[in-house]
Amino acid sequence: xxxxxxxEGKGGSLIQGxxxxxxxxxxxxxxxxxxxxxxxxxFGVRVAEALDAxxxxxDDVQVLDGGVLGMELLRFVTDTEKLLILDALxxxxxxxxxxxxxxxxxxxxxxxKLSAHEIGVQDVLTFLEVTGKPIGEIxxxxxxxxSLEAGLSLSTEMEPxxxxxxxMAAEELTRWGVELKRKDEMK
Numbered sequence: 001x002x003x004x005x006x007x008e009g010k011g012g013s014l015i016q017g018x019x020x021x022x023x024x025x026x027x028x029x030x031x032x033x034x035x036x037x038x039x040x041x042x043f044g045v046r047v048a049e050a051l052d053a054x055x056x057x058x059d060d061v062q063v064l065d066g067g068v069l070g071m072e073l074l075r076f077v078t079d080t081e082k083l084l085i086l087d088a089l090x091x092x093x094x095x096x097x098x099x100x101x102x103x104x105x106x107x108x109x110x111x112x113k114l115s116a117h118e119i120g121v122q123d124v125l126t127f128l129e130v131t132g133k134p135i136g137e138i139x140x141x142x143x144x145x146x147s148l149e150a151g152l153s154l155s156t157e158m159e160p161x162x163x164x165x166x167x168m169a170a171e172e173l174t175r176w177g178v179e180l181k182r183k184d185e186m187k
Contacts (some may be wrong), residue, residue, distance in 0.1 A: 025079035027060040028178055032086040033121060035068050040145030040158045043165075044086035047141070050166040056181045061104065061173070070120020074127060081178050082137045084169060085121065089142040098165045100172070101140040109140055137176075141168050 032048025033115060035041045045065050054061045062080075066073050077083055089099055089109065101109055110122035128134050146157040154162070170180055 024060075026062040027080065028062075028082045028173065028176055029077050029080040029082070030063040030084045030086065030173070031066045031073070031077065032064065033066040033068070036090055036152060037150060039042045039147040039149055039151040039153065040155050041088055041148050043088040043145060043158055043161070044142060046154060046162050047086040047165045047169065050162050051169055052165065054183060055170070056183055056186060058179055061178055065091060065119075068120070071123055071127075073120065073124050077124060077135065078128065078133060080135055081137075083135045084172055085138065085140045086165060086169060087121075087140055087142040088145040089140070090144065098141060098161055100168060101142075104137075106138050106140050112174065139172055141165050141172065176181055 025087075030048060030051060034044040036045050045067060048063055048065055052121040057063060062076070064076055066076070087109075089101070107125075110125065125135070127137070143158065143161045145155075147155040154158075173180060
């Protein structure tokens, strides 16, 4: 008898090659990125926090505060099928309106760097492509920041955009087949 851990009833054995359910990569990752020490630069993280506060997510969805982690994000997004990135957008819409970026717009967003964390996200996405593990679908939702000064709170112009971006993110997740349950309706 080997010293293998018996995971019967918990998704299988680690030794036999199939990862048990609790180690399976998430199907969908929601990743809020940005520096929360620079007012509106932390917009993506604030939107992720709002989503996490509002919804209970299924087990195959993870919501992460990616902050300014860079390449460390690789371990969290490898093998995810769909990635929703929440971020401050340099090329935001008129009047600071929220925007949804897909396809080549995503690549262009991370080429036109607003902040150092975008270098890390671009490196992660490039690494996954080069190693043959690209993410199937990537969407970025965000708005153009009004202030990048030192401070822990969003500017008064950006604060209302959090709810707008969170609603857009919820729509995207629903489009991807994620069943969202509002926490305030579960009581």
